[in-house]
Amino acid sequence: QVQLVESGGGLVQPGGSLRLSCAASGFTLDHYAIGWFRQAPGKEREGVSCISSSDGGSLYADSVKGRFTISRDNAKNTGYLKMNSLKPEDPGVYYCAAHSDPDCNDYDTPREYDYWSPGSQVTVSS
Numbered sequence: 001q002v003q004l005v006e007s008g009g010g011l012v013q014p015g016g017s018l019r020l021s022c023a024a025s026g027f028t029l030d031h032y033a034i035g036w037f038r039q040a041p042g043k044e045r046e047g048v049s050c051i052s053s054s055d056g057g058s059l060y061a062d063s064v065k066g067r068f069t070i071s072r073d074n075a076k077n078t079g080y081l082k083m084n085s086l087k088p089e090d091p092g093v094y095y096c097a098a099h100s101d102p103d104c105n106d107y108d109t110p111r112e113y114d115y116w117s118p119g120s121q122v123t124v125s126s
Contacts, residue, residue: 001025001026002025002026002027002115003024003025003026003115003117004022004023004024004096004097004098004115004116004117005022005023005024005025005117005118006020006021006022006023006094006095006096006117006118006119006120007020007021007023007120008020008021008120009094009120009121009122010121010122010123011123011124011125012086012122012123012124013086013124013125013126014086014087014088014124014125014126015085015086016086016124017082017083017084017085017086018082018083018086018122019080019081019082019083020036020080020081020082020083020094020096020120020122021078021079021080022034022036022078022079022080022081022096022117023076023077023078024077024078024079024098024115025077027098027115028074028077029053029072029074029077029078029079029098030053030074031053031100031102032053032098032099032100032102032114032115033050033051033052033053033098033099033101033102033103033104033107034050034051034053034070034072034079034096034097034098034099035047035048035049035050035096035097035098035099035104035107035108035113036048036049036050036070036079036081036094036095036096036097037094037095037096037097037108037110038090038092038093038094038095038122039092039093039095039119040091040092041092043092045095045110046061046092046108047061047107047108047109047110048060048061048064048068048081048094049061049064049068049070049081049107050070050099050104050107050108051070051071051072051079051104052102052103052104053072053074053102053103054102054103056072057103057104058070058104059104059107061108063089064083064090067083067084067085067086067087068081068082068083068084069081069082069084070082079096081094081096083122086122086124087124088124088125090122090124091122091123091124091125092121092122093119093120093121093122094119094120094121094122095116095117095118095119095120096116096117097110097113097114097115097116097117098113098114098115099112099113099114100114
């Protein structure tokens, strides 16, 4: 069964950190770009970051540059999103997704992705 399973979400205070993991099963992530999205209540799903499978290059939304770091471990068939200095505007349901295009073209367009995780809630509150 092809699936992406996410873990690591939760409640954190402003300024805190979380690391999200995205484990693939039923397929190999090696040849897929990995994207991270988030969706706050009443808002559209927003592309946060993407890491390519061709050269490991990464892209970030302006709102998270310098605070979030995307990475991947192909040996573990897993992608990661480390989120530092979390702000009150960062909360939402975070999703990881796999894109069969190895590069992060149109990385912030949800319909371009082939597989999705169910999502994980991130809450930032004191």
